[in-house]
Amino acid sequence: MxxxxxxxxxxxxxxxxxxxxxxxxxxxxxxxxxxxxxxxxxxxxxxxxxxxxxxxxxxxxxxxxxxxxxxxxxxxxxxxxxxxxxxxxxxxxxxxxxxxxxxxxxxxxxxxxxxxxxxxxxxxxxxxxxxxxxxxxxxxxxxxxxxxxxxxxxxxxxxxxxxxxxxxxxxxxxxxxxxxxxxxxxxxxxxxxxxxxxxxxxxxxxxxxxxxxxxxxxxxxxxxxANRFVAEFIGTPPMNTFAATAEAGRLLVGESVLQLAGHLRASVPDGPIIAGVRPEHFELADGAHATADSLSATAVLVESLGHERHIHCRLDSSDVVIARAAASEVCPAVGAPLRLIVDPQRIHAFNGDTGASYALA
Ligand SMILES: Nc1ncnc2c1ncn2[C@@H]1O[C@H](COP(=O)(O)OP(=O)(O)O)[C@@H](O)[C@H]1O
Ligand SMILES: [Mg+2]
Structure with missing residues (x-):
């Protein structure tokens, strides 16, 4: 042994x-x-x-x-x-x-x-x-x-x-x-x-x-x-985290609204929290039309890695997140408004004070 x-x-x-x-x-x-x-x-x-x-x-x-x-x-x-x-x-x-x-x-x-x-x-x-x-x-x-x-x-x-x-x-x-x-x-x-x-x-x-x-x-x-530290330590680029306000099973981020999935709806208390989304779980969409389960944002920088791009986006709330997109996708212009669509199942929620994930609560 x-x-x-x-x-x-x-x-x-x-x-x-x-x-x-x-x-x-x-x-x-x-x-x-x-x-x-x-x-x-x-x-x-x-x-x-x-x-x-x-x-x-x-x-x-x-x-x-x-x-x-x-x-x-x-x-x-x-x-x-x-x-x-x-x-x-x-x-x-x-x-x-x-x-x-x-x-x-x-x-x-x-x-x-x-x-x-x-x-x-x-x-x-x-x-x-x-x-x-x-x-x-x-x-x-x-x-x-x-x-x-x-x-x-x-x-x-x-x-x-x-x-x-x-x-x-x-x-x-x-x-x-x-x-x-x-x-x-x-x-x-x-x-x-x-x-x-x-x-x-x-x-x-x-x-x-x-x-x-x-x-x-x-x-x-x-x-x-298990917590925000681990979420932000693992992954390249690591998980995006941004400020949000939980309210009745939804997350408010500036003017945008995201629905929480069932497992988080029960455990996230109303009030300020830290939301998390991995770069590969943002889907980029045209900014002109507001859609459910998406964040409005502005492209601020595009990094091209050959096979994929990292699109740096500023949210309404002024937090900057990175979306990962295949090189074959249409590349947004810097300064262009866009929407970041997220499947509610892909959203993480962390306690703003302790960093602990609400998924474990
Ligand atoms: N011999 C030592 N005397 C005093 N402090 C030490 C000694 N060895 C490690 N430390 C301290 O303990 C902490 C952990 O160090 P270490 O185990 O080397 O970290 P890591 O390998 O993760 O970089 C650090 O704050 C370091 O300064
Ligand atoms: Mg060491």
Missing amino acids: SSVTFENVTKRFGEIAAVDALNLEVHDHEFLVLLGPSGCGKSTALRMIAGLDEPSEGDIRIGARVVNDVDPKDRDIAMVFQSYALYPHMTVRKNIEFPLDARKQPAAERAELVSGAAESLGLTDYLDRKPAQLSGGQRQRVALARAIVRRPSVFLMDEPLSNLDAKLRVQTRVELVELQRDLATTLIYVTHDQIEAMTMGDRIAIMRDGRLQQVGPPQDVYDNP
């Missing part, structure tokens, strides 16, 4: 709670992504699993065993960091083999582990080179190979792709997912990059200021964000 569990774990550095009352169970063989902005406590959480930081309160379990007092080297974990510290004077082969030196393993077995790890990361042809003769991406692979040879029951990775250029990051992302599947181990992966989280994780756990905001499969978190 190599599940990892945080039971009410808090880590304080002086006044700051870097991790605040964290409860989270990472399942055996799961690929869990810890996602959040810089400083939210991701690395601290990971370091506590590794034994590099000690919880101020609470327990950390690996499998059934509480490991708070277990030495890092006895935790059966391997950690890969953003900055891959390779030994410059050793060959790739020696670098990968290094963690095995401490074990009394027959040479043939060690050689087999090294060649297996090198092969799964495409390093076979580079085994006799020194790190200086490799690209950044290859060096990061050596660091991954060095973690793999240990055959740990839990992998911990802290922003391992951050130093790679965009193209290599996408490629390595795919390889890591395949690797985790082949190794069939638990992997906890820290990133601030929501695209990595969406594409790689079985589940995503989103943190803010040391506190867990939501945990779930990527699509669930995308479709049903």
Whole structure:
């Protein structure tokens, strides 16, 4: 069993709670992504699993065993960091083999582990080179190979792709997912990059200021964000949020009126709230005719990405939202009045004070 569990774990550095009352169970063989902005406590959480930081309160379990007092080297974990510290004077082969030196393993077995790890990361042809003769991406692979040879029951990775250029990051992302599947181990992966989280994780756990905001499969978190922070952190562009006034099951936005769907009609109280709509859920229409379930707006900027456009629109209320439109659609002129049609099922509603989604109320 190599599940990892945080039971009410808090880590304080002086006044700051870097991790605040964290409860989270990472399942055996799961690929869990810890996602959040810089400083939210991701690395601290990971370091506590590794034994590099000690919880101020609470327990950390690996499998059934509480490991708070277990030495890092006895935790059966391997950690890969953003900055891959390779030994410059050793060959790739020696670098990968290094963690095995401490074990009394027959040479043939060690050689087999090294060649297996090198092969799964495409390093076979580079085994006799020194790190200086490799690209950044290859060096990061050596660091991954060095973690793999240990055959740990839990992998911990802290922003391992951050130093790679965009193209290599996408490629390595795919390889890591395949690797985790082949190794069939638990992997906890820290990133601030929501695209990595969406594409790689079985589940995503989103943190803010040391506190867990939501945990779930990527699509669930995308479709049903628990609060405004999560809604605005995930998606490119992220969810649009704008001020609205709820009144008898409808949302008033300037002169425009949107109907609330059944599940929100019951839970949204009358008064000011924050509405949310994803950019792909706005349908653009000619501005001349008022229609039900649409917002009147003015196009202020059009960004063309080739396959699609991001139409920045100012609402009556002066909030600016982004609508995503296929490049094949008619492109509105900047300054032109238009209407943004929304299916009521696609509208999110958040408490203006707490940010909590009314869908969960
Ligand atoms: N060793 C430390 N001493 C003091 N404060 C720390 C230490 N490590 C982390 N912190 C603080 O804890 C918070 C969380 O840090 P960290 O876990 O590194 O965040 P993340 O990895 O999400 O960027 C930050 O406010 C950071 O400044
Ligand atoms: Mg960090």
